[in-house]
Amino acid sequence: MNSSGALKWLVLLFLFLITVDGFKTTFLSANVVGVSRYLFSAIIIIGLACLAWRGVPGAKGVLGVLLYFLLVVFSLFMKIVHSANSSLPDQFWINAVLTAVGIFLFAGCGRQIFPSWAAIVYLIYGALFLLIGVFGAGADFFPKSFNFEYYTDREGGTVEYSQGLTRNLGLMLISTLLLYCNSGLFWVRALMLCVAGMVAWLSFIAGSRGELVAAFIVSLLILVFNRKYLLLFGLIVSVCSTLLLISDFTLGRFATFLEGDYGMRDVLFSQALALFFSDPHVFLFGCGYGCFQDAYNYPATLYPHNFILEFLITFGFVLTVVFCYFVVCGALRYWKAVEGLDFFLLIFIFYFLVSMKSGDVFGGWMFMASCIYFAIFFVRSKFHRVKYF
Numbered sequence: 543m544n545s546s547g548a549l550k551w552l553v554l555l556f557l558f559l560i561t562v563d564g565f566k567t568t569f570l571s572a573n574v575v576g577v578s579r580y581l582f583s584a585i586i587i588i589g590l591a592c593l594a595w596r597g598v599p600g601a602k603g604v605l606g607v608l609l610y611f612l613l614v615v616f617s618l619f620m621k622i623v624h625s626a627n628s629s630l631p632d633q634f635w636i637n638a639v640l641t642a643v644g645i646f647l648f649a650g651c652g653r654q655i656f657p658s659w660a661a662i663v664y665l666i667y668g669a670l671f672l673l674i675g676v677f678g679a680g681a682d683f684f685p686k687s688f689n690f691e692y693y694t695d696r697e698g699g700t701v702e703y704s705q706g707l708t709r710n711l712g713l714m715l716i717s718t719l720l721l722y723c724n725s726g727l728f729w730v731r732a733l734m735l736c737v738a739g740m741v742a743w744l745s746f747i748a749g750s751r752g753e754l755v756a757a758f759i760v761s762l763l764i765l766v767f768n769r770k771y772l773l774l775f776g777l778i779v780s781v782c783s784t785l786l787l788i789s790d791f792t793l794g795r796f797a798t799f800l801e802g803d804y805g806m807r808d809v810l811f812s813q814a815l816a817l818f819f820s821d822p823h824v825f826l827f828g829c830g831y832g833c834f835q836d837a838y839n840y841p842a843t844l845y846p847h848n849f850i851l852e853f854l855i856t857f858g859f860v861l862t863v864v865f866c867y868f869v870v871c872g873a874l875r876y877w878k879a880v881e882g883l884d885f886f887l888l889i890f891i892f893y894f895l896v897s898m899k900s901g902d903v904f905g906g907w908m909f910m911a912s913c914i915y916f917a918i919f920f921v922r923s924k925f926h927r928v929k930y931f
Contacts (some may be wrong), residue, residue, distance in 0.1 A: 548589060548592075548593060549593070549647060549650045549651050550651055550655075550656065550657050550660075551589070552585075552586055552589045552590065552647055553647045553648065553651055553655060553656065554656065554660055554663060554664070555582050555585055555586050555589075556582075556586060556643065556644055556647055557664065557889075557908070558578075558582050558664075558667055559579065559582040559583060559586065559640075560640065560644075560907045560908055561706075561709070561710050561713065562575050562578050562579055562582065562671070563575060563579070563706055564704065564705075564706025564707050564709055564710040565668075565671040565672070565674075565706070565707065565710060566692050566693070566704075566706070566707075567688050567689060567690055567691070567692060567693075567704070567707065568689055568691050568692060569691060569692055569695075570674060571671065571674050571692070572692040574671070574674050575671070586643065586647075590643075590646075603645065603646035603647070603648075603649040603650050604646070605649070605918055606645040606646065606648070606649045606914050606915060606918045607642045607645050607646055609914055609917065609918065610638075610641060610642055610645055610910075610911075610914050611638070611642070613857070614638055614831075614904075616830075616857065616861075617828070617830045617831040617856050617857065617904075618630075618830060618831055619830065620827065620828050620829055620830030620831075620833075620856070620857075621829070621830030621831050621832060621833060622830070623829075623830065624824075624829040624830060624833055630831075630832075631842045633842070633905070634831070634904060637904045637905050637907065638904065640907045641904070641907050641910050641911050641914075644907055644908065644910075644911030644912075645911045645914045645915060648911060648912070648915040649915060649918060654880055654884055654886065655884075655885075655886035655915075656884065656885040656886045658724070660885050661716075661717040661718075661720045661721050661885050662717070662721060664713065664714070664717050664885075665714055665717045665718060665721070665737070668710055668711075668713070668714040668717075669714075671710075672744070688704070688707065688747060688748060688749075690702065690703075690704060702749060703748060703749025703750055704748055704749065704750060705750040705752075705753055705900065707748045707750075708745055708748035708749065708750035708753040708754055708757075709750070709753045709896065711741055711744050711745040711748055711757070712745060712753050712754065712756060712757030712760075712892060713757075713889065713892065714741045715738060715741045715742055715745060715757050715761060716757065716760050716761065716764065716885075716888050716889070716892060717885070718734045718737045718738040718741060719734070719738060719761050719764045719765065720764060720885060720888065721734050722734040722735060722738070722770075723764060723765070723768040723770060745757060752895075752896060752898075752899040752900060753896055755895075756892050756895035756896045757892065759895060760888055760891055760892045760895070763883065763888070763891065764883065764888065767882065767883055807847050807848075807899060810844070810845075810846050810847050810848075811846065811847070811848060811851065813834075813837075813838055813846075814834055814846035814848070814851045814852065814855055815851070817829075817833070817834060817837050817838075817855055818851070818854055818855050824855070824858070825858065825859055826858050826859055826860055827857075827858035827860065827861070828854070828855060828856045828857040828858035828861070829855060829856070830856060831856060831904065833855060833856070834846055834852065834855055845902050847899060847900050847901065847902075848897075848898055848899070848901060849894075849897035849898065849901030849902070849903060849906060849909065850862070850866075850897075850898070850901075852901065852902065852903045853865070853903050856903055865913070865917065868916070868917035868920050868921065869913045869916045869917050869920075870916075871916075871920045871924075872915075872916030872917055872918070872919040872920030872921075872923075873887070873890065873916045875919060875920055875923050876916060876919055886912075889908065889912075890909070890912045890916075893906065893908050893909040893912070894909060896909075897909050
């Protein structure tokens with residue numbers, strides 16, 4: 543296997559690593575996920591070490607990692623400037639390392655981040671973990687709810703939905719529709735439609751509203767861009783029909799949202815806006831990592847739940863506008879380079895939509911790494927006149 547092929551496998555393993563935790567439902571699945579996380583990490587570390595031993599160039603990856611850590615250092619500096627006295631949680635450094643690994647891997651993949659076969663591999667990976675966590679627990683073939691016994695035991699109360707599981711099922715739905723649109727074989731398309739129906743059902747009963755809506759929007763994009771209008775109509779009809787069949791709990795969560803229950807996100811959003819406009823210095827240059835939690839005496843796990851708003855608070859208006867410009871231009875140039883919506887770009891859009899309701903600047907490993915990659919992609923294509931990395 544050449545270096546480019548090895549890097550693409552490592553990128554796919556990175557996607558496995560950052561999503562595998564979402565498959566925790568039962569105690570059995572939690573044990574399997576724990577072992578798998580260490581296994582994926584070990585393979586990525588060994589793979590990077592082997593590529594370094596073979597002398598694979600990593601200058602492009604180093605550039606992206608350097609840009610990311612400049613942002614990290616700037617956020618910590620602004621934290622000190624604003625006299626924030628809270629200590630950094632251990633998870634902060636874990637987040638930084640995981641994001642840096644993703645940036646380094648993305649930058650070395652060449653023309654496309656994910657190869658054409660990545661969607662089917664992710665689908666198989668997801669199916670294996672679902673067999674362990676759902677059907678391995680004795681559930682029906684079309685279950686009406688998941689058994690979240692692991693989180694129920696850990697939280698000390700009944701847990702009936704999972705953001706991580708809904709997010710992973712959303713990625714599986716995107717994979718099936720992409721495979722359907724890219725295949726010219728009737729039996730493959732028929733199989734993918736059946737799998738998409740099953741995955742869509744499981745996505746509904748997993749219960750997380752934001753991830754489900756994001757998966758539905760990306761699914762619409764796939765079908766519209768591939769001109770599958772009949773299937774698009776079928777998808778809309780299926781969603782409406784499913785809403786009549788899903789559990790009262792899942793349907794109730796959508797009903798409470800329409801009634802104005804946003805899970806405290808509206809409060810966090812208004813508080814974050816108030817902090818952003820509270821001082822001209824904060825507006826222009828931000829107040830650094832954790833300033834939101836420090837201002838309102840919140841724990842580290844309670845953040846604004848909106849990536850762009852948290853980025854504004856952390857880095858200020860000036861840097862946010864520049865960063866967003868580079869990311870958007872880079873994403874558009876990547877779209878033109880790969881001539882359409884490939885698996886990586888669809889994942890980026892999906893994570894962007896999710897980040898608008900639960901995004902964390904330093905905890906969103908995949909999204910932040912993708913943003914840095916697109917920013918570097920734009921800079922290199924603009925000033926070095928190269929079409930691809």
